[in-house]
């Protein structure tokens with residue numbers, strides 16, 4: 001299927017989609033997630049999980065430390081140059097892992113471990129080894145457990161990458177964002193193209209199975225021509241996956257973002273052109289467009305899973321190896337267990353105080369009822385696999401199904417015998433087509449604010 005840019009939309013349709021999109025944008029913080037969500041509710045969910053040893057787990061570990069603050073950053077992180085603070089963090093993290101393991105036992109197969117932050121590779125080699133061993137001692141990690149880590153290329157070295165590979169990490173992501181020197185200065189993150197290439201080839205030679213780059217569009221001083229040059233350079237090395245996120249300015253949560261000159265930001269039309277151009281360039285170069293904002297080489301397991309309509313998504317991102325539950329570890333980490341979305345205290349002191357007192361450090365959460373779970377599953381399937389099967393929608397999603405089918409006439413959705421399928425043109429409006437499902441998108445925003453790192 002081609003990813004042709006859709007023809008001009010009718011003014012009426014453009015307005016409908018625009019209104020949907022606007023409803024999506026300002027959803028953070030997650031209104032449906034209750035502060036004061038009782039740790040007892042999480043405790044009960046962990047107790048239920050202990051009774052289901054066949055259920056599989058994913059583990060998400062948040063490492064909230066960086067060497068400096070990038071001006072566009074919306075992550076939950078702390079700048080420090082004191083390595084003993086990270087040692088102390090690992091001490092508490094170990095205690096938190098024990099609290100969880102004591103409640104669920106060590107029987108559950110862990111299918112995925114993901115380290116993000118912050119900058120996980122800001123840890124020293126000894127700290128990375130310790131963190132991995134802490135996980136291995138308390139949870140059932142197997143040889144085929146998928147281990148992934150998000151890295152800042154400026155902190156990477158051959159020795160560090162070799163160590164990570166030896167520790168079992170097979171998927172590695174690097175924050176590239178943009179390679180134009182002026183854009184890099186405007187966002188307070190200077191890293192040369194040579195550095196990115198060196199780090200990429202080191203990782204390739206060491207033997208990581210999958211290497212991912214993160215790009216951001218909508219940054220100050222970005223234009224189609226500058227972003228095209230960045231894409232040229234990325235395509236030259238051909239990482240397995242490329243995520244292309246839109247810059248989401250959030251000065252309320254990140255006052256450092258005031259340092260970005262708003263007059264240098266591309267307007268909405270330019271942002272749209274930047275993203276559409278990225279779609280055209282990557283899909284013309286052997287990449288499949290995955291979900292909202294990711295590209296994967298057609299041989300990559302994400303692309304294969306999407307083609308076979310078995311791709312999944314959790315707060316860590318897209319995955320071909322889904323687990324029944326996701327446990328978040330560390331300050332601000334998000335998890336989902338037995339239909340309960342939970343988030344740990346985002347501030348280090350609040351998180352540490354609870355863990356050291358032997359309590360689960362839950363800050364807020366939301367227990368999805370049956371209808372919300374079905375809606376979330378259906379919307380996740382729609383985003384990942386670009387279809388809404390009739391049987392997934394029957395019952396409590398009838399209204400959503402009807403609304404989605406209204407786009408058949410506009411060419412954004414196609415009616416199939418067993419459900420609705422998003423067309424290549426509709427893929428450009430996937431976010432808008434889904435955004436009525438706010439419960440899902442609160443989750444999606446959570447990833448950006450609390451899990452995205454480099």
Ligand code: SF4
Pocket residue numbers: 065066067068069070073074075077117118119152175452453454
């Ligand atoms: S963008 Fe990444 S490296 Fe930069 S401050 Fe945020 S988490 Fe740290």
